[in-house]
Amino acid sequence: MQPALAAAPIDRRSVVSLFSRLRTADGQSNSLPLYAKLRAMGDIVQAPWGGYLATSYGLCHQLLRSRSWRVPDSAWRARQDDVARWNASASRQMGDTLPMLNPPHHTRVRRSLGNVFDRKSLADMKGSVEQTTSRLLDRFEEELVYGQADFCALVSEELPVITIGEWLKVPPADYGLLRSLTHDQVYTQELFPTPSQLALSDESTHQLREYFTALVSERRQKPGDDPVSSWLRVWDAQEPDREAADEAVYALTLFMVLAALETTAHVLSSAVRLLLEHPRQLNWLRAHPEQIPDAVDEVLRYDAPIHMISRVAPEDTELAGVTVRKNEMVQLMVGAAHHDPNHFAAPEDFDIHRRASQLAFGGGIHYCLGNALARMEADCLLTGLLERLPGLRISAPPVWEPRVAFRRMITLPVVRG
Numbered sequence: 001m002q003p004a005l006a007a008a009p010i011d012r013r014s015v016v017s018l019f020s021r022l023r024t025a026d027g028q029s030n031s032l033p034l035y036a037k038l039r040a041m042g043d044i045v046q047a048p049w050g051g052y053l054a055t056s057y058g059l060c061h062q063l064l065r066s067r068s069w070r071v072p073d074s075a076w077r078a079r080q081d082d083v084a085r086w087n088a089s090a091s092r093q094m095g096d097t098l099p100m101l102n103p104p105h106h107t108r109v110r111r112s113l114g115n116v117f118d119r120k121s122l123a124d125m126k127g128s129v130e131q132t133t134s135r136l137l138d139r140f141e142e143e144l145v146y147g148q149a150d151f152c153a154l155v156s157e158e159l160p161v162i163t164i165g166e167w168l169k170v171p172p173a174d175y176g177l178l179r180s181l182t183h184d185q186v187y188t189q190e191l192f193p194t195p196s197q198l199a200l201s202d203e204s205t206h207q208l209r210e211y212f213t214a215l216v217s218e219r220r221q222k223p224g225d226d227p228v229s230s231w232l233r234v235w236d237a238q239e240p241d242r243e244a245a246d247e248a249v250y251a252l253t254l255f256m257v258l259a260a261l262e263t264t265a266h267v268l269s270s271a272v273r274l275l276l277e278h279p280r281q282l283n284w285l286r287a288h289p290e291q292i293p294d295a296v297d298e299v300l301r302y303d304a305p306i307h308m309i310s311r312v313a314p315e316d317t318e319l320a321g322v323t324v325r326k327n328e329m330v331q332l333m334v335g336a337a338h339h340d341p342n343h344f345a346a347p348e349d350f351d352i353h354r355r356a357s358q359l360a361f362g363g364g365i366h367y368c369l370g371n372a373l374a375r376m377e378a379d380c381l382l383t384g385l386l387e388r389l390p391g392l393r394i395s396a397p398p399v400w401e402p403r404v405a406f407r408r409m410i411t412l413p414v415v416r417g
Contacts, residue, residue, distance in 0.1 A: 035336035036336075044324075052324055053333050088188060088201070090187075091188045093205050098110065098255050109252070112248070113252065128166060132159060136158055137388055140389075148413050148414070149413070151414050160265050161260075163264075181208050182262055183262070189406060191405055208257075212250050227253075232245065259369070266409060269409040270407070274299055276394050286386045286390070292382050294352060298351060298354050301344075304334055304335060310330075313329075332359075334360070389416065
C-alpha cells in the first residue's frame with residue numbers, strides 16, 4: 001500500500017477562528033474575505049474537527065457530480081463517535097430523507113416522486129404563484145406607506161410557505177407553524193450546533209413528525225387530488241407493508257417542506273438585497289425583465305442558500321494531492337467555491353450579465369428537485385417588484401441568522417423614496 005498523502009499542515013486555530021468569524025454579524029454580511037482566506041489554505045484543507053474541507057470550484061463540482069461519492073446516510077451516522085451530534089433524533093430523521101439517501105434506496109425513493117415540478121406542473125402552478133406574489137406585494141406596499149417595512153417578514157418568508165402549502169393542500173392556518181418549525185429544525189444540519197440548538201431541532205422535528213404523520217393518515221383515509229395522496233398510491237403499489245409505505249410518504253413530505261422553505265426564502269431575500277445594493281443593475285433589469293433568469297443565476301452564485309454540502313469518500317481517494325480515507329467526510333465549501341478566481345472572472349463582483357455555472361442546487365443524482373420551483377418563485381417576485389416598486393432602498397443593515405451551512409436573512413428593512 002502506498003503511504004497516505006497528507007494535507008499541508010494548517011494551523012488548527014486559524015481554521016477554527018475563521019469559522020467562528022463566519023458566524024459573526026460581519027462574517028454573515030460579508031463572508032468573501034473569510035472565504036478567500038480559506039481558499040488560500042489549499043484546494044483541500046484538513047478540518048480540525050475531522051474530515052476535510054474542499055474549497056475550490058473544480059473540486060466541489062467534481063465531487064457533486066461523482067457517481068461514487070456518497071452522502072452521510074443513516075448507516076454512516078450510526079457509526080460516528082459523536083452520538084449527540086449524529087444520532088440525535090433530528091439527525092436520524094434527516095438521514096431518512098431523500099437528500100441523505102444513497103443508491104439503490106435513493107433510486108427507489110426518487111422514482112416514487114415521478115415528474116415532480118416538471119414543466120407542466122410548474123405551468124399549472126405559475127398562475128397561483130403570481131396571484132400570491134401580487135397579494136404579498138399589495139400588503140408590502142401598504143406597509144411602506146407608513147415608512148420602513150421588513151421585506152423578509154412580509155414577502156420572502158411568506159411566498160415559499162404559501163406556495164408549498166397550497167401544493168400539498170395543507171390548511172393556510174398551519175403555514176406559520178410549519179415555517180417556524182422549519183427554521184428550528186435546520187440547526188441539526190449546521191456545522192457546529194450547540195446542545196440547546198440540537199434540543200430545539202429535536203423538538204421541532206418531533207412536532208413536524210406528528211404533523212405530517214397525521215397528514216399522511218388523513219390522506220390515506222380520505223385520498224384526494226394532491227401529492228401526498230399520489231405518493232401513497234405509488235408506495236402502496238410497491239410496498240406491501242402499509243406502515244412502511246406511510247413512513248416513506250412521511251419522509252417525502254417532510255423533505256419537500258424542509259427543502260422548499262428555508263432555501264427559497266433566502267434566494268428571494270438575497271435577490272432583492274443584492275439588486276438594491278446595485279441600483280444600476282437593478283434599473284437595467286427593470287428595462288430588460290427577460291434577463292431575470294440570468295440575474296437569479298448570479299444571485300445563486302454570489303450568495304447561495306447553502307454554503308456547505310457534505311460528501312463521504314467511497315474508498316481511499318486522492319484529492320488535490322491529499323489522500324482521503326474511505327468513509328471520511330469532505331465538506332464542500334460551496335460559498336468559497338463560488339468565488340474561486342481560478343474559475344470565475346472578478347468573482348467578488350456581483351454581475352447579472354455574468355453567464356457562469358454555479359453549485360447552489362448541488363449536482364449529480366442529488367441535484368435539487370425543487371430548483372425550478374425556486375427559480376419560478378424568484379422570477380414571479382422580481383417581475384412584480386420591478387413593475388410595481390421603483391425607488392426601494394435598504395434602510396437598515398440586514399440581520400442574519402449566525403449560521404455557516406444554511407443561510408438565512410432574518411430581516412431586510414426597506415423604505416420607498
